Amino acid sequence: MSSSPPPAAPATAPQAAVESPEVARQGTQKLLKYLVIAVPYLWLLAFFLAPFLIVLKISLVEVRVAMPPYSELITFVEDGWIAFHGSLENYLWLWDDPLYINSYLSSLKIAATSTVLTLLVGYPIAYGMARAPRRWRFALLMLVILPFWTSFLIRVYAWIGILKKEGLLNLALTHLGLISEPLTILNTDIAVYIGIVYSYLPFMVLPLYANLEKMDLSLLEAAADLGCRPIKAFWVVTVPLSMTGIVAGCFLVFIPAVGEFVIPDLLGGSETLMIGKTLWTEFFNNRDWPVSSAVAVILLLVLIIPIVLFQRQQQRSAEAEA
Amino acid sequence: MTKSRYFAPAGAMIAFALAMGTAQAQEKVVNVYNWSDYIDESILEDFEKETGIKVVYDVFDSNEVLETKLLAGGTGYDVVVPTGSFLARQIQAGAFQKLDKSKLPNLKNMWDVVAKRTEKYDPGNDYSINYMWGTTGLGYNEEKILERMPDAPVTSWKMIFDPEVVSKFADCGIHVLDAPTELIPAALNYIGEDPDSKDPDVIAKAEDVLMAMRPYVQKFHSSEYINALANGDICLAVGWSGDVLQARDRADEANNGVTVNYVSPDEGALMWFDQMAIPTDAPHPENALAFLNYIMDPQVMAKASNYVYYANGNKASQEFLEEDVIGDPAIYPTPAALETLYTVTPYPPKVQRVVTRLWTKVKSGQ
Numbered sequence: 001m002s003s004s005p006p007p008a009a010p011a012t013a014p015q016a017a018v019e020s021p022e023v024a025r026q027g028t029q030k031l032l033k034y035l036v037i038a039v040p041y042l043w044l045l046a047f048f049l050a051p052f053l054i055v056l057k058i059s060l061v062e063v064r065v066a067m068p069p070y071s072e073l074i075t076f077v078e079d080g081w082i083a084f085h086g087s088l089e090n091y092l093w094l095w096d097d098p099l100y101i102n103s104y105l106s107s108l109k110i111a112a113t114s115t116v117l118t119l120l121v122g123y124p125i126a127y128g129m130a131r132a133p134r135r136w137r138f139a140l141l142m143l144v145i146l147p148f149w150t151s152f153l154i155r156v157y158a159w160i161g162i163l164k165k166e167g168l169l170n171l172a173l174t175h176l177g178l179i180s181e182p183l184t185i186l187n188t189d190i191a192v193y194i195g196i197v198y199s200y201l202p203f204m205v206l207p208l209y210a211n212l213e214k215m216d217l218s219l220l221e222a223a224a225d226l227g228c229r230p231i232k233a234f235w236v237v238t239v240p241l242s243m244t245g246i247v248a249g250c251f252l253v254f255i256p257a258v259g260e261f262v263i264p265d266l267l268g269g270s271e272t273l274m275i276g277k278t279l280w281t282e283f284f285n286n287r288d289w290p291v292s293s294a295v296a297v298i299l300l301l302v303l304i305i306p307i308v309l310f311q312r313q314q315q316r317s318a319e320a321e322a
Numbered sequence: 323m324t325k326s327r328y329f330a331p332a333g334a335m336i337a338f339a340l341a342m343g344t345a346q347a348q349e350k351v352v353n354v355y356n357w358s359d360y361i362d363e364s365i366l367e368d369f370e371k372e373t374g375i376k377v378v379y380d381v382f383d384s385n386e387v388l389e390t391k392l393l394a395g396g397t398g399y400d401v402v403v404p405t406g407s408f409l410a411r412q413i414q415a416g417a418f419q420k421l422d423k424s425k426l427p428n429l430k431n432m433w434d435v436v437a438k439r440t441e442k443y444d445p446g447n448d449y450s451i452n453y454m455w456g457t458t459g460l461g462y463n464e465e466k467i468l469e470r471m472p473d474a475p476v477t478s479w480k481m482i483f484d485p486e487v488v489s490k491f492a493d494c495g496i497h498v499l500d501a502p503t504e505l506i507p508a509a510l511n512y513i514g515e516d517p518d519s520k521d522p523d524v525i526a527k528a529e530d531v532l533m534a535m536r537p538y539v540q541k542f543h544s545s546e547y548i549n550a551l552a553n554g555d556i557c558l559a560v561g562w563s564g565d566v567l568q569a570r571d572r573a574d575e576a577n578n579g580v581t582v583n584y585v586s587p588d589e590g591a592l593m594w595f596d597q598m599a600i601p602t603d604a605p606h607p608e609n610a611l612a613f614l615n616y617i618m619d620p621q622v623m624a625k626a627s628n629y630v631y632y633a634n635g636n637k638a639s640q641e642f643l644e645e646d647v648i649g650d651p652a653i654y655p656t657p658a659a660l661e662t663l664y665t666v667t668p669y670p671p672k673v674q675r676v677v678t679r680l681w682t683k684v685k686s687g688q
Binding site for chain 1: 384386387389390392393394395411414415416417502539540541542555602671674675678679681682685686687
């Protein structure tokens with residue numbers, strides 16, 4: 001996902017005024033290409049940009065007791081004049097109360113830790129799958145995808161049954177004599193980590209598997225021929241080559257984990273601070289749509305800025321290599 | 323009443339809703355949005371038989387969710403059931419239409435004791451009728467509490483707000499409603515302040531009381547305690563009267579050696595009212611009025627209360643109530659106990675923010 005975009009089609013150099021059939025053909029091709037690109041752009045415009053602008057608009061106005069529960073951003077006054085009522089007060093409010101900043105930081109921390117854990121669990125799985133005999137690979141792939149056939153919510157609920165005090169995990173550990181008192185895992189941050197790692201594991205494994213499977217194994221043979229031991233070859237050959245898969249997997253886990261609401265709500269305790277929960281409280285308990293919209297806009301920025309910076313850096317290094 | 327009524331499979335309800343959903347395009351439909359586990363479904367079937375109006379029944383589990391939908395508009399619901407303090411704000415926002423009382427002859431059955439109190443939220447009771455009411459008090463596991471503290475002050479808020487007492491029960495599990503607008507008034511009432519205070523300085527005093535309780539609370543949640551009390555997973559909960567009584571019944575049925583009791587503490591408890599109202603943009607207001615009038619029928623209302631274990635605001639229904647409902651002071655408090663109950667009004671938006679912030683601090687320590 002982070003590699004540089006495909007090289008732009010060779011720019012048709014401004015040719016002499018002579019209109020050759022070749023140029024006309026290229027013209028229609030270009031038009032077709034734009035049409036094809038237009039579809040996803042329209043999609044983004046309708047389902048991403050338009051809702052975002054609505055949220056942005058609400059974040060600039062004031063809360064009031066009415067339907068809908070916020071004031072108007074733009075009103076029409078006489079003589080065709082329009083009045084603008086926006087202010088950045090809601091954003092300043094987020095800065096005033098440490099709750100919001102703490103929630104953002106805590107979400108980033110939980111998401112980052114979970115991403116690292118998911119990578120540590122996911123990499124060996126993907127590696128094992130990619131190096132397994134070819135006839136097993138489809139079955140292994142299915143095992144990774146299979147949990148998607150059950151609702152995400154039900155799978156998270158199942159973890160409540162496993163982790164609670166009288167749950168399966170505590171029962172098993174007690175019977176094995178490993179613990180005498182049941183462990184308190186449910187309603188703590190540990191349960192949130194378990195929930196996120198479990199739920200997002202396929203998003204880490206699938207891109208890694210796709211990447212590792214394509215790897216040219218003769219490179220490892222070459223390393224061995226040159227006297228490199230397998231463990232070292234893994235670190236200097238396999239891992240760097242799978243970097244795009246690692247990055248893709250990490251983004252796919254990190255981004256949704258930052259805004260996660262269901263897992264901390266069901267598995268986390270009341271101390272688990274995540275921006276998704278803070279947003280919920282703001283929207284439903286305070287009924288303050290403007291402030292919750294401001295929280296959402298900032299969340300988007302928090303996620304988009306690092307992604308953009310990262311992509312730039314990737315592009316630059318790709319260009320430097322080329 | 324059958325023994326298994328509380329286990330009425332949710333699936334049946336969903337199938338019911340789906341079957342009814344297909345009829346939505348027709349004229350004779352009423353879309354009802356009520357709390358979960360809050361009606362005897364046979365009432366809906368009887369209503370359909372009697373009037374030929376199909377009921378599309380949908381449920382919610384928090385006032386916040388209902389209010390957010392209502393204020394966004396275009397819900398398509400004809401009858402909704404907010405709690406009084408939420409109703410008051412929604413009326414102010416213009417979310418409801420005035421009831422045409424000429425279409426509601428059964429209003430004569432209503433109970434003035436309740437109607438007088440609901441006027442605080444809905445002056446003149448112009449926009450709503452009472453469905454159920456109850457109190458917010460304490461549910462506890464008799465065996466576990468007495469085992470830890472034989473002289474436990476079970477009829478007092480000391481059980482939860484006195485650190486000396488509540489600390490003794492931390493090991494057997496304590497749940498508290500995740501409802502700041504009910505817990506803050508309870509804490510204020512405990513320290514002798516006005517539970518309905520809107521003064522941020524007074525509200526701030528609740529913080530000390532709630533923070534003292536916090537270390538011993540396992541979870542802040544508004545529905546899990548029903549099962550947890552019934553199974554013996556927890557021994558103390560701040561909960562809604564009817565819900566604790568449902569837990570008591572489940573424990574009785576399971577015969578698991580758990581005895582659950584409900585008390586509305588001596589210092590006073592919050593009395594709340596769930597009110598049926600018709601949204602401004604209801605697509606079938608005539609059918610909604612017919613539904614409201616049907617619900618106010620004494621026998622129908624009695625059937626509903628006998629099923630959910632909550633008191634209702636219908637005087638005429640009382641003769642049809644079963645003895646374990648009308649005779650239970652936990653459901654229908656004695657006149658003396660009624661005097662100790664208090665009501666609260668909605669917080670203005672600025673104060674609401676203080677309240678929510680305080681609650682977040684109590685729950686998360688942040």
